[in-house]
Amino acid sequence: MWILRINMTDRTSKWEAVPERFRTLYGRALTSKIVAEEVPPLCHALGPNNKLVFSAGIVTSTPAPTSARISVGCKSPLTGGIKEANAGTSWGPDLASMRIRALIVEGLPQDTDKFWGTFIHWDKDAQKPVVEFFDASEYTGKDVYESYPMIYQRFEGRISIASIGNAGEYGYGNSGIVFNDQAKRPSRYAGRGGVGAVMASKRLKFIVLNEKGSPGVEIVDKALFDEGRKKMIDAIRTHPISKPKGGLNTYGTAVLVNILNEAGGLPTRNFSAGRFDGAPKTAGEAIFETNKERTGKEVYNHACSPGCIIQCSNTLFNPDKSERASCIEYESTWALGANLGVDDLDDIATMVHLCNAYGLDTIETGVTLGVAMEGGVIPFGDSKGAIQLIHEMGKGTPTGKMLGGGAEVAGKLLGVRRVPTVKGQAMPAYEPRAVKGIGITYATTTMGADHTAGYTICPEILGVSGKQDPLSPEGKAALSRAFQATTAFIDSSGHCLFIAFPILDIASGFEGFIQECNGVLGTNWSADDVVAYGAEVLKVERAFNEAAGIKAEADRLPEFMHLEPLPPHNQVFDVPDEALDSVFKEM
Numbered sequence: 001m002w003i004l005r006i007n008m009t010d011r012t013s014k015w016e017a018v019p020e021r022f023r024t025l026y027g028r029a030l031t032s033k034i035v036a037e038e039v040p041p042l043c044h045a046l047g048p049n050n051k052l053v054f055s056a057g058i059v060t061s062t063p064a065p066t067s068a069r070i071s072v073g074c075k076s077p078l079t080g081g082i083k084e085a086n087a088g089t090s091w092g093p094d095l096a097s098m099r100i101r102a103l104i105v106e107g108l109p110q111d112t113d114k115f116w117g118t119f120i121h122w123d124k125d126a127q128k129p130v131v132e133f134f135d136a137s138e139y140t141g142k143d144v145y146e147s148y149p150m151i152y153q154r155f156e157g158r159i160s161i162a163s164i165g166n167a168g169e170y171g172y173g174n175s176g177i178v179f180n181d182q183a184k185r186p187s188r189y190a191g192r193g194g195v196g197a198v199m200a201s202k203r204l205k206f207i208v209l210n211e212k213g214s215p216g217v218e219i220v221d222k223a224l225f226d227e228g229r230k231k232m233i234d235a236i237r238t239h240p241i242s243k244p245k246g247g248l249n250t251y252g253t254a255v256l257v258n259i260l261n262e263a264g265g266l267p268t269r270n271f272s273a274g275r276f277d278g279a280p281k282t283a284g285e286a287i288f289e290t291n292k293e294r295t296g297k298e299v300y301n302h303a304c305s306p307g308c309i310i311q312c313s314n315t316l317f318n319p320d321k322s323e324r325a326s327c328i329e330y331e332s333t334w335a336l337g338a339n340l341g342v343d344d345l346d347d348i349a350t351m352v353h354l355c356n357a358y359g360l361d362t363i364e365t366g367v368t369l370g371v372a373m374e375g376g377v378i379p380f381g382d383s384k385g386a387i388q389l390i391h392e393m394g395k396g397t398p399t400g401k402m403l404g405g406g407a408e409v410a411g412k413l414l415g416v417r418r419v420p421t422v423k424g425q426a427m428p429a430y431e432p433r434a435v436k437g438i439g440i441t442y443a444t445t446t447m448g449a450d451h452t453a454g455y456t457i458c459p460e461i462l463g464v465s466g467k468q469d470p471l472s473p474e475g476k477a478a479l480s481r482a483f484q485a486t487t488a489f490i491d492s493s494g495h496c497l498f499i500a501f502p503i504l505d506i507a508s509g510f511e512g513f514i515q516e517c518n519g520v521l522g523t524n525w526s527a528d529d530v531v532a533y534g535a536e537v538l539k540v541e542r543a544f545n546e547a548a549g550i551k552a553e554a555d556r557l558p559e560f561m562h563l564e565p566l567p568p569h570n571q572v573f574d575v576p577d578e579a580l581d582s583v584f585k586e587m
Contacts, residue, residue, distance in 0.1 A: 001101045006118060008202040009107030013131035018101050024521055027057035028084045028491035029537045030102055031073025035082055036540050041547035045077035046171060046201040052105040054095065057494015058517050061096035061217045065233050067494045068093050068305035076193035078173035078406055079424045079448040081545040085190035088305035088496055089179035091160035094211040098122055098129045109203045115140045117206035119155060122214040136205035140169060143357035144178050144186035152184060155208055162207040165359020166394050168196030172404030174364040181304050187326055188304055191361035193425065225519025231512025235502035236309055242501050245300060248312035251284025252301050253330035258283045263461055263470060264568045265434035266334065269341045269380050270370035271420045273567045274434045278343025282333045286345055287316055294319050310498055316349045325349035334429035335366020340373060341380035351390055358394030365390065367407040367426035375414030418560050423448035423550060432557055433566040433573050435460050437476040440575055444555045444583040445484060446541035452497055454484035458504060465504035471571055477579040481587060488534035493517055535587050542584055555580050
């Protein structure tokens with residue numbers, strides 16, 4: 001296995017052996033470790049000293065189910081701290097198949113007016129990957145739905161693509177890195193934290209992979225791996241949330257819209273209420289029924305990446321059966337729907353498509369537009385105005401560039417008091433005043449407000465691993481801590497976070513999850529080792545943030561959430577600071 005360094009200063013590549021101390025580090029564990037060791041915490045995120053690190057997970061590119069994730073790490077231009085964002089795509093398995101443990105992009109070219117691409121492919125004669133650079137000038141200024149077909153045509157064969165859109169080129173804090181899905185759509189995003197701007201700062205537009213002929217991932221103990229794999233498949237295919245034609249496969253992640261709305265935890269009109277009357281029109285059930293009406297058949301969801309058996313990625317079709325948008329995630333339909341007071345599903349889909357096209361994170365975009373509505377730029381409910389503002393972001397107008405900086409920047413410029421961010425990053429689609437555990441995760445995660453960092457929605461809303469009262473703060477610090485540590489390991493394994501549903505409820509599934517990893521690595525990890533591994537990842541990230549000036553005092557929610565009771569439960573966020581501080585003190 002290798003670590004591949006791509007230096008954009010002189011457009012050279014360098015291969016290094018994986019050091020022994022990295023032997024069991026993959027995915028998030030490895031991206032965060034490399035960033036912590038090699039990136040000065042106080043450097044400018046778009047300057048020459050930041051680095052962009054890609055790493056696939058432990059079981060990525062093996063037959064393990066639902067495991068095609070790629071982690072992207074750097075210092076975030078949005079939060080100023082460490083960042084890991086991940087996506088499901090063939091790009092991750094292709095990188096792992098070529099036995100590239102980590103790809104590190106570093107340096108800045110002298111010519112900042114020009115963008116470049118890299119093409120990495122397997123050389124059967126040399127028995128190693130080869131890196132070629134190409135001039136990407138002709139693709140700049142184009143949205144990714146324009147540029148991707150051109151890249152597929154240029155590089156024949158089965159390729160995978162990582163790229164930035166217009167938002168990255170403009171250096172927005174609200175810009176992601178886009179990867180292809182199974183149907184060659186540019187729709188799978190490592191979206192949060194401004195990772196797209198970091199890639200653009202290196203003047204790198206594309207990283208194209210062709211793994212044909214590569215040796216694939218070595219599995220040390222195949223019998224153990226196969227045993228674990230079978231347990232994982234059985235768990236996924238029998239759990240009601242993840243099974244075929246279950247909640248996710250039928251309604252996608254947007255199945256959560258009605259559930260959170262009923263619980264009073266669906267943030268509405270810039271986090272001013274917990275219920276939205278128009279929510280059912282924007283939910284997964286509405287997408288399913290709309291597609292049934294427009295296509296004349298029941299349309300179940302598809303896999304975003306190789307080997308996914310959960311298959312939760314949806315598509316909304318137009319009346320003429322053409323695609324309007326894919327994929328409309330829960331976070332996206334909320335951010336561009338209830339959060340803006342919008343209940344027009346077609347307009348929401350248009351906004352999702354535009355965010356994908358321009359390279360914008362849908363969560364940060366929706367929350368930023370909510371802040372702009374609060375500031376009087378356009379009224380709540382004005383979906384056509386919101387569409388126009390997204391176009392302005394994609395075209396780089398002065399207003400668009402202001403909004404591209406994210407919700408916190410927009411709030412400061414517009415003089416808005418209700419700005420739902422933590423450490424500079426916008427809150428996702430769960431109201432902390434109605435779901436206290438996820439509020440603790442928002443406050444304390446190293447990533448800025450991020451639901452995926454410690455998904456306490458499992459027990460608080462869905463009853464997975466036991467039901468807990470979402471309105472109660474009792475015991476939630478320990479709950480968040482446990483979920484954050486376990487999640488850090490899942491992010492390092494290469495599995496999708498949604499395996500959490502079956503493995504938390506089905507003991508054999510969790511056992512199989514660990515056996516898969518042990519089978520690949522030849523380790524003998526237990527459940528306690530998994531939690532300890534995740535906790536170590538968090539400690540590395542926490543140390544980086546503290547050195548960057550982000551200390552315990554930053555682990556707080558916005559003041560308005562402590563002061564303004566949230567309808568319909570009329571709750572405030574009443575978790576004591578001592579409980580928030582205990583998440584890392586007791587780790």
